[in-house]
Amino acid sequence: xxxxxxxxxxxxxxxxxxxxxxxxxxxxxxxxxxxxxxxxxxxxxxxxxxxxxxxxxxxxxxxxxxxxxxxxxxxxxxxxxxxxxxxxxxxxxxxxxxxxxxxxxxxxxxxxxxxxxxxxxxxxxxxxxxxxxxxxxxxxxxxxxxxxxxxxxxxxxxxxxxxxxxxxxxxxxxxxxxxxxxxxxxxxxxxxxxxxxxxxxxxxxxxxxxxxxxxxxxxxxxxxxxxxxxxxxxxxxxxxxxxxxxxxxxxxxxxxxxxxxxxxxxxxxxxxxxxxxxxxxxxxxxxxxxxxxxxxxxxxxxxxxxxxxxxxxxxxxxxxxxxxxxxxxxxxxxxxxxxxxxx
Numbered sequence: 001x002x003x004x005x006x007x008x009x010x011x012x013x014x015x016x017x018x019x020x021x022x023x024x025x026x027x028x029x030x031x032x033x034x035x036x037x038x039x040x041x042x043x044x045x046x047x048x049x050x051x052x053x054x055x056x057x058x059x060x061x062x063x064x065x066x067x068x069x070x071x072x073x074x075x076x077x078x079x080x081x082x083x084x085x086x087x088x089x090x091x092x093x094x095x096x097x098x099x100x101x102x103x104x105x106x107x108x109x110x111x112x113x114x115x116x117x118x119x120x121x122x123x124x125x126x127x128x129x130x131x132x133x134x135x136x137x138x139x140x141x142x143x144x145x146x147x148x149x150x151x152x153x154x155x156x157x158x159x160x161x162x163x164x165x166x167x168x169x170x171x172x173x174x175x176x177x178x179x180x181x182x183x184x185x186x187x188x189x190x191x192x193x194x195x196x197x198x199x200x201x202x203x204x205x206x207x208x209x210x211x212x213x214x215x216x217x218x219x220x221x222x223x224x225x226x227x228x229x230x231x232x233x234x235x236x237x238x239x240x241x242x243x244x245x246x247x248x249x250x251x252x253x254x255x256x257x258x259x260x261x262x263x264x265x266x267x268x269x270x271x272x273x274x275x276x277x278x279x280x281x282x283x284x285x286x287x288x289x290x291x292x293x294x295x296x297x298x299x300x301x302x303x304x305x306x307x308x309x310x311x312x313x314x315x316x317x318x319x320x321x322x323x324x325x326x327x328x329x330x331x332x333x334x335x336x337x338x339x340x341x342x343x
Contacts, residue, residue, distance in 0.1 A: 001064065002049075002056075002091070003309030004321060013053045013317050020044040021056060021314065036090075054092075055313035061088040064096040066302060067103045075103075075135065082140040082161055083131040092313040094184035095131075097322070098168050101286055102128060104303045111171060114289050115178060118279060119249060122175075129170035132161075141170065143244065147236045152201025165232050168253075176247040179237040181230065183254045184283075184322070185312050188262060190229040192222045202232070206239045213238045213276065216269040230266055230278075238276050248276040256282040256324050283307070287325050 002022065012019040017028040022044070030041045032052040038059075042050050050057045058064050065076070065088070076099075080086070088096045105111045112123035127136055134141040144165070145157040153164030169180040181188075192198075199218050203210045213235060214221065222228040234250050241248035252262055263280045270278060287307045290300065310322035 001066075001306070001309075002047075003306075003311050004319070004327065005309055007311060007319055009319050011314060011317050011319075018051050018053050020047060020049075020051060021319070022047050022049075053314065053317070056091050057087075058089045058091075061086065061096075064089050064091075064093065066100045066306060067107060072103060072107075075130075078135070078138060079130050079133045082133045084162065084166060091311060092185055094182050094186065095168070097184055097283070097310065098182045099130070100306060101283070101303065102130070102169055104290075104299060105286075108295055108299055110290075110293065110295070112173065113293075114286065115171060115173075115176075115249075117289065118251065118281065119176060119247070119277075123171075124174040126171045126173040129172065131168065132166050132170070143240050144170070144236075146243075147240050150239065151205035151236060152198070165236055167233055167237075172244075172246075176249060177237065177241040177244065178249045178251060179233050180251045180253055181233055183252070183258070188230055188252065188254075188259060188266075189226040191226060192218075192228040202235060206235075209239050210235060213271050214269060215271055221266075221269040225265070225269065227266055227269070231269075234270055234278065241276065247274075250278045252278070252280050253286075254280060254282055255322070256284040283323050284325055287323065 006023055007021045008019075008023055011021050012028075013031070016031055018031050020027040020029070025044065025046050027044045027046050029044060029051050032042050036050075036052055036055075036057065038050045038057060042052070044051060048059055062068060065072075086095065087093050088099070090096070102111070105114055106128050111128055112126045115123040115126065127134070129135070129141050132140045132144050140161045142157075145160040148154045148160035148164035149157060154160035167179045168182040171178040171180070199222075203218050210218065214231075218231075222231045230250070230252065237250055238248050252259075254262070259280070263278065267278055272278065287304070290303060293300070307323055308325055308327060312320045312322045314320060
């Protein structure tokens with residue numbers, strides 16, 4: 001897997017070509033424009049990656065995943081049956097980072113312990129639901145499908161599999177429900193559909209549930225403030241939690257230097273109490289938790305090196321580091337490569 005240690009700090013971009021970003025490679029490919037395409041004319045013949053001025057993509061999703069034992073791959077295949085959009089092979093994919101980080105936490109039984117630090121209470125028997133795929137049900141999570149129908153995102157549960165809200169991660173425990181919306185390069189500014197029926201469905205669904213969990217009307221928060229996505233997740237998540245008699249947490253996972261004011265911006269629109277809360281967390285928070293954990297072994301070394309080495313493409317030809325964490329130390333690069341080979 002390519003990162004800071006393997007990639008050039010700057011690449012040459014012309015009107016016609018883009019330089020391969022891998023250190024020591026002199027190959028150039030035709031320049032892509034507008035839409036990313038996985039075509040031979042855009043592929044480096046030396047490193048088999050598809051290149052654009054802003055990012056690159058591996059031949060396979062699996063090339064961008066850390067955990068590839070049988071249980072991981074079986075789960076990933078299940079997820080693919082319900083997940084609508086997949087750009088996991090792309091270097092700047094937030095889905096790939098979400099899988100690599102949260103699958104690490106799940107593999108090492110750390111999900112509940114990490115979330116406990118956020119809600120200040122035990123998180124017992126957590127089930128991680130990736131992009132609506134329930135591991136216990138082995139299909140799209142029933143409660144989410146019901147909510148999509150309730151708020152007019154789909155006419156029935158079968159149709160709801162292919163459309164409507166899809167949180168990046170859901171964690172259901174004995175006492176609480178967590179929706180986690182992850183951002184890597186994208187922001188929380190998401191425009192609302194112009195169809196007035198959409199607004200009516202959200203506001204009137206769940207027996208006027210909107211009025212019970214929001215301080216602001218739909219236009220103010222979803223349209224004017226452009227927090228349509230967060231609004232949907234707050235609306236649907238609180239409603240599901242109510243049906244299941246669980247506390248609810250909507251967690252917005254961002255990079256530490258981004259959207260530092262999202263809590264104050266969004267919280268003024270919603271009704272919080274001890275049973276439902278919104279919080280901003282960062283990828284760097286997770287890195288700190290992992291680094292300070294008492295866990296030992298290969299998995300920990302692999303994920304720490306991954307987060308240190310992670311990039312999110314190029315901007316004006318300059319490599320962009322993903323996270324505000326220490327760079328790979330001298331001598332660690334070779335060790336990191338050795339661990340990845342073992343995967």
